[in-house]
Amino acid sequence: MPVRPVIRLPEEVLTRPARPCGPVDEQLAALGEDLIDTMRVSPGCVGLAAPQLGVGLRAFVVDVTGHRKARSCHGTVVMFDPVLISYSGAELAREGCMSVPDLTGDVPRPTSVVVRGAGLDGTMIEIEADAFEARAFLHELDHLDGKLFLDRVPGPSAVFQRRVYR
Amino acid sequence: MTRHFAVSAVGGDRPGIVSGVTAALAEIGCNLEDTSMTVLRGRFAMVLLVAGPDALESDQLAAALQAPAAGLGLAVWVHDVDESVPDRLVGESWTVSIHGADRPGIVSHISAALAGAGVNIVDLSTRLVGGDRPLYAMLLEVVVPEDLSGPALTERLEAAAAEVGVTLSAHPSGADIL
Structure with missing residues (x-):
């Protein structure tokens, strides 16, 4: 399965709500595989949404395996037409996005979520996630609504230039 | 071709300052x-890095x-800036917060x-608040060179903070890429 280039702002596909996927077929499953492969080759990447590959469909992958801030961890989760069932808690943390590579921002997000959607094989899955995994799901869900972390920061002093790499 | 200018302006805060200054810049083909x-403290302060047409001179700007500036009561400065861009800093980004009397x-x-x-300050803002016993708060974003460990940085900063009687906390501000 091919690794695809990650689309960056100001590409419009990133700011438009994505379309529903419908029943999972071969084509969608291939998109899911592309999401996984592209995430895996991107250093430090813990999730990727279809609009980031230029595809305006409601699909994403999340995988926080091995991340130091992760508490719950469900491994590699691909979801089509995901829905946020419930959320609670609130926490501010700094996040970045492969589609906005030069900026980071402090974003308030719930600390635990329940998300439901179709898995890679089309069966419905429901995931209860907290801490960093919850943040990853919420960040990817935002992509499906055309929202970037820049739309969520609490003020101008919460956006930073990502000028430093280690 | 474009050339770059630094424009700074300060004046009593009121609606219309950004609009007035940026309209004049757009008019002569400058891009913010x-x-x-x-x-x-009640004064609106702006520092702008502006790209202008090659033929534009700083005195024209x-x-x-x-x-x-006259209409809005602003003091304005315009300077040419060196076109060479400094090398990207390498190191870890830290947030430092300081407060005290x-x-x-x-x-x-x-x-x-x-x-x-060898730590480079890349963002800094300070606020003086309160009446009888004024509180000074200072927030910094710094880039720590690779050969300086976190504990060594914290130790140096805490010592400096103690010398001027303020409280300091510092933590890496690295973002997680989602």
Whole structure:
């Protein structure tokens, strides 16, 4: 399965709500595989949404395996037409996005979520996630609504230039 | 081809300052790049890095800003800037927060400790608040060179903070890429 280039702002596909996927077929499953492969080759990447590959469909992958801030961890989760069932808690943390590579921002997000959607094989899955995994799901869900972390920061002093790499 | 200018302006805060200054800049073909604008104790302060047409001279730019400056009560400065861009800094990004009773020399003392350790300040803002016992708060984003460990940085900064009687906390501000 091919690794695809990650689309960056100001590409419009990133700011438009994505379309529903419908029943999972071969084509969608291939998109899911592309999401996984592209995430895996991107250093430090813990999730990727279809609009980031230029595809305006409601699909994403999340995988926080091995991340130091992760508490719950469900491994590699691909979801089509995901829905946020419930959320609670609130926490501010700094996040970045492969589609906005030069900026980071402090974003308030719930600390635990329940998300439901179709898995890679089309069966419905429901995931209860907290801490960093919850943040990853919420960040990817935002992509499906055309929202970037820049739309969520609490003020101008919460956006930073990502000028430093280690 | 474009050339770059630094434009700064300060004046009593009121609606219309950004609009007045940026309209005059747009009029002469200038494009705003990185900018920082905020209210400092009731004065609106702006620092703009602006790209202008190659033929534009800084005195022409200053002349174009004269009318809005007069109308808005702003002091304005315009400077040519060197076209070469400094090398990207390498190191870890840290957030440093300092607060304590106000006194002269807090910024100079803390920044001297940072400079002495080869730490580069990339963002800094300070606020003086309160009445009888004024509180001074200082927030910095710094880039720590690769050969300086986190504990070594914290130790140096805490020592400097203690010398001027302020409380300091510092933590890596690295973002997680989602």
